[in-house]
Amino acid sequence: MKRKLFLTLTILAFSTALFAQATSVHVKGGVQYPSDPDKLGFDSALTFNLGLDKYFTLGVESGFGWLKWKDKDASTDVGKKLQGGQVEKTNLYSLPLLAVATIRLADMMEDYGFMPYVTGGAGYSWTWYREPGYKSRFDGFTWQAVGGVEIKLGEGSGLAFIIEAGYRGAAVENSNKVEIDMSGFIGRVGVSIPIAYE
16 A cells, blocks of 8 residues: 555656646645644645646645653652652654645736645655653554645745645554544645746
8 A cells, every 4th residue: 555655656746747837846844733642743844846737736745743742640759848740751753645736826926926725635644653661653544635825035036935724634543453643733834946937
């Protein structure tokens, strides 16, 4: 399954590049708020958008997510007059790999200097859970839907500032069929770097 997905994404990237008219790379960073951890964490993405024309792009997106929190157990004696609790640090690392398709209102960039867009994606993701004495890897089907806007940085610049927000669905399992729901809100800012425009 994973090999087939990787092969499909690779073929998509190279075949679409042959017809690219508005090709760009997006570098983004921001936050995520997944369901089961119920914690705010870091989220990032690197997206290759390969243009079919100025209104539609196909591409590949990957990124890195990180959640970290501390849990404190019941109070324990530290000294004669002091009680504390043992702190355990938990980390969740996530790595999605998605095929993405974007619809862009490109005429607005030419007329007004900004361009709204909507993006849908589907693929696979991996999540690594780490706490003292226990670690596990989770994986599974992942999808996301995002809306955003690109804002041109200057009249003579091809760079654009990106603001986007959306939802990622990712109920992932480990080898013991234990599931954690990493679905939730994502919000990011970044920059769009043009590679080619025709």
